[in-house]
C-alpha cells in the first residue's frame with residue numbers, strides 16, 4: 001500500500017496487519033526514532049517538508065560562509081536507503097485528525113496512522129513582535145542560513161559602494177540579538193570575518209572597522225552555563241572585537257537599526273537569535289501545551305489521553321528532577337530512541353518504560369581557539385575547549401563525506417583565515433532600503 005492512503009484504508013487495523021507508524025519530522029528526534037525501529041515489524045512513513053536531515057548546530061557556519069549547505073545536511077532517502085521498513089515522504093503536515101487517526105498533508109492528500117510520532121521541532125519567536133522578523137531574520141533552516149549569508153556578505157559590498165561616511169558606518173554595523181550559543185557563535189565568527197578574512201580585499205572600506213554588537217536582555221551571555229564560563233565567554237568575545245551589551249532588552253527593530261531602551265543604535269544588519277517557540281503543529285493535537293507551545297507529554301513521551309501519539313525533541317515539554325529537559329540535539333536523539341523502544345515494547349505487549357534524560361554536558365564555541373565546555377564538575381574554556389568542540393561536532397555529523405569535507409574546510413580555514421563558501425548566490429532579494437539620513441552610529 002502506498003502513502004496516498006485514505007483514512008479508511010491507511011492503517012494496519014485488523015488481525016495480522018502490519019502496524020503503520022508515521023513519524024513527522026526528520027530532525028534528530030524523528031530520525032533517531034526511525035533508526036531505532038529498524039527491523040521492527042512495523043511499516044514506517046517518515047514525513048518531512050524538506051528532503052534532508054539537517055545538523056543545526058553547524059548552521060551558523062553556513063550563515064557565516066565557513067561551510068556549504070550540503071556539508072551539514074544529507075538527504076533522508078539516502079540516510080535510510082538500507083532500512084527496508086521505511087518509506088520517506090516529502091510533504092508538510094498541515095493538520096492532524098486525532099479521531100480519524102489521519103494527517104492532512106500540504107499536497108492535498110491524507111495519511112493515516114496507527115501510531116504517530118510528532119517531532120517537528122521549534123521555530124523563531126519574536127515575543128509578539130512579528131514585524132521584527134523582516135528586519136532581523138533568524139536561523140533555523142538551510143534557507144535561513146543562505147539568506148543570512150547573502151545579507152552579511154552584501155552588507156560589506158554595500159559599504160564599499162557607499163560614499164557617505166555615516167551610511168557606510170551603518171552598513172558596517174552588525175547586531176546579533178540573543179546571547180545564547182547561536183548568538184555567541186554568530187557574533188564571534190562575524191568579528192573574525194571582519195578582522196581577518198576580509199582584510200586587504202576592499203579598497204574603500206576597512207572591514208576591521210565593522211562593529212559587531214551582541215545584545216542580551218539577561219545579565220550574562222550563555223545563561224545555561226555556570227557564571228564563571230559565561231564570564232570567560234564574554235572575555236573571549238571581547239578579545240575578538242565583539243561589543244557585548246547585557247541587561248537591556250531590544251525594544252524595537254526596523255530597517256535602520258534597533259532601540260535599546262531609549263537609545264537608538266544604527267545597524268543595517270540585525271540577526272535574531274533570541275527566542276524559540278514550538279512548531280505550530282502541536283496546536284492541532286488539541287491537548288495542553290506549555291508557555292512555549294510545547295506538548296506536555298506523559299513519562300513515556302506519549303500524549304495524555306492519546307497513547308497512540310508520541311511527541312519527542314524540541315516539541316516535547318519534559319521535566320526531570322524538577323528541571324525542564326533542554327531543547328538540545330542530544331535530548332532530541334535520546335527521546336527519539338526512547339519512542340522507538342516504547343513502540344517495540346508495546347508490540348510485545350509490554351508497557352513502555354518512562355523516559356530518562358542523560359545530560360551529556362554543554363558546549364559552545366565562540367570563535368577561533370575560543371570555546372567553553374561544561375561537564376558539571378569538569379569545566380574548561382579556551383583552546384582545549386575549542387578543540388574538543390571541533391572534534392565533537394565532526395564526530396556527530398551524519399555521513400563520512402560530510403565529516404571529511406568539514407574537517408578539510410576547517411583545517412584550511414585554520415591556517416589561512418579564509419572561509420570557503422563566500423560566493424554570493426541567488427537574486428539580491430535584500431529588501432533593506434537605502435538608509436534615511438539619521439543619527440550617526442554611536
Ligand SMILES: Cc1cc2nc3c(=O)[nH]c(=O)nc-3n(C[C@H](O)[C@H](O)[C@H](O)COP(=O)(O)OP(=O)(O)OC[C@H]3O[C@@H](n4cnc5c(N)ncnc54)[C@H](O)[C@@H]3O)c2cc1C
Nearest residue numbers: 025027028029049056057092093121313314327328329332
Ligand atoms: C542555529 C541552531 C544552533 C543549534 N546549536 C545546537 C548545539 O550546538 N548543540 C545542541 O545540542 N543543540 C543545538 N541546537 C538545538 C538542536 O538543533 C535542536 O534541539 C534539535 O534539532 C531538535 O531536534 P528535533 O528533532 O526536535 O527538531 P528539528 O531538528 O528541528 O527537526 C524538525 C524537523 O521537522 C520538520 N518539520 C517541521 N514542521 C513540519 C511540518 N509541518 N511538516 C513536515 N515536517 C516538518 C523540519 O523540516 C525538520 O526536519 C541548535 C539549534 C539551532 C536552530
